[in-house]
Each structure stands twice: as C-alpha cells, then as structure tokens.
Amino acid sequence: GAVVSQHPSRVICKSGTSVKIECRSLDFQATTMFWYRQFPKQSLMLMATSNEGSKATYEQGVEKDKFLINHASLTLSTLTVTSAHPEDSSFYICSARDPSRDTRNTEAFFGQGTRLTVV
Amino acid sequence: QKEVEQNSGPLSVPEGAIASLNCTYSDRVSQSFFWYRQYSGKSPELIMSIYSNGDKEDGRFTAQLNKASQYVSLLIRDSQPSDSATYLCAVSGGSYIPTFGRGTSLIVHP
Numbered sequence: 341g342a343v344v345s346q347h348p349s350r351v352i353c354k355s356g357t358s359v360k361i362e363c364r365s366l367d368f369q370a371t372t373m374f375w376y377r378q379f380p381k382q383s384l385m386l387m388a389t390s391n392e393g394s395k396a397t398y399e400q401g402v403e404k405d406k407f408l409i410n411h412a413s414l415t416l417s418t419l420t421v422t423s424a425h426p427e428d429s430s431f432y433i434c435s436a437r438d439p440s441r442d443t444r445n446t447e448a449f450f451g452q453g454t455r456l457t458v459v
Numbered sequence: 460q461k462e463v464e465q466n467s468g469p470l471s472v473p474e475g476a477i478a479s480l481n482c483t484y485s486d487r488v489s490q491s492f493f494w495y496r497q498y499s500g501k502s503p504e505l506i507m508s509i510y511s512n513g514d515k516e517d518g519r520f521t522a523q524l525n526k527a528s529q530y531v532s533l534l535i536r537d538s539q540p541s542d543s544a545t546y547l548c549a550v551s552g553g554s555y556i557p558t559f560g561r562g563t564s565l566i567v568h569p
Contacts, residue, residue: 381467384503
C-alpha cells in the first residue's frame with residue numbers, strides 16, 4: 341500500500357508550549373490528508389480534513405486556533421498543537437488517500453502515529 | 460449522525476479457530492467498508508476493503524458485506540496469537556471520509 345510517514349512518533353512537552361507533528365506521503369501525492377485523535381480504548385475521532393493549498397475543515401468541537409493545520413504541499417501536512425495542556429495528551433494519527441489508486445472511495449493509509457504527553 | 464457499531468469485546472478464541480468480528484452501520488448510503496487491525500500503541504493497518512455485497516477473501520481473512528442488513532463482518536481462519544489486536548471497522552460514503560467504530564479486541568490464546 342501507499343506509504344505515509346509521521347514524525348515524531350513520541351513527544352513529551354511542557355504545559356503551555358507548542359508541538360508540531362508532520363505527516364508526509366512518501367510515494368504519492370495527497371491532495372487531502374486527515375488528522376485523528378485517539379484516546380485509550382476509544383475509536384479514532386476525526387479532528388480535521390487538511391486540503392492542499394486551502395484551509396483545513398475542522399470537525400465540530402475542534403478548536404481551529406488550538407490545532408493549527410497547514411497543508412502547504414502535496415506531500416506534507418502539519419498539525420501544531422498550540423499552548424498544549426495535559427488534557428491534550430493523546431495519540432494523534434494522520435492518514436491520506438491516494439486518489440490515483442482507485443476511482444472509488446479509496447482506503448486511507450495511516451502514518452505511524454504520534455504519542456503526545458503534556459506534563 | 461453516522462454511526463458504526465462494534466462489540467468492544469474482548470473476543471477470545473483458541474489458536475487455530477475461526478474468529479468472527481461483526482460491525483453494523485447506520486448510514487444506508489454507505490459505499491465503502493474497511494477493516495483495520497491496530498496493535499496497542501500503533502496506528503491502524505488496513506486488512507480488507509469491500510464494496511459489494513457478498514464475500515471477499517484474502518488469505519486467512521474473509522470480509523462479508525450485507526448492505527440490506529447494514530452489517531459487515533470479518534472472519535479470520537486459523538487464528539494465530541499474532542492476530543491478537545483491536546480490529547476497527549470503518550465505513551464511508553460519497554465524502555470518502557471514513558467513520559470508525561470503537562473496535563473489537565481480539566485475543567487468540569495458544
């Protein structure tokens with residue numbers, strides 16, 4: 341399948357600081373990427389849809405000023421958690437579609453995930 | 460509100476047995492259905508995708524889709540301890556943004 345690389349895999353930061361997470365599609369161009377958050381024993385909750393060259397679309401209840409998303413190129417999307425607090429500690433996962441693989445609703449390929457711990 | 464329901468489990472099966480995982484969804488216009496496997500602390504990995512009613516087989520895995528009853532299932536034959544993981548069902552429609560279930564924890568014991 342298509343390869344999506346996410347970095348870093350694990351980060352610990354102090355409360356009040358900002359953390360940037362990168363998501364790259366390595367062997368395809370992703371016009372759309374998705375950012376999810378997953379709490380322990382819970383499902384993946386979609387935070388936002390990142391569109392190359394335009395503003396991200398945020399899901400209801402997700403603060404766009406706190407979770408800044410930038411999709412400046414066809415292979416890179418970043419999520420910045422600003423002024424992080426302990427309740428932001430979670431597993432953040434990005435995914436991307438490869439529209440060249442199928443004309444139907446293609447499966448999403450996931451990055452490795454980022455375990456964020458805010459202390 | 461699109462919903463995807465899964466029994467959280469855990470589902471415990473002996474090694475070599477068939478594991479059967481089920482999923483129901485609420486949106487009748489759903490078109491694409493996926494099963495992902497997620498090991499603890501890792502991101503999901505796609506196992507199967509299915510788009511049409513009936514069965515789709517890939518190695519030890521068989522996905523079954525019944526759109527009339529709005530359910531999709533995953534059978535794992537000859538279950539191995541390495542199959543122990545959480546299995547996520549995902550469903551998407553015209554927007555191609557999948558909605559995930561909470562996952563079913565599978566334990567395969569030797």
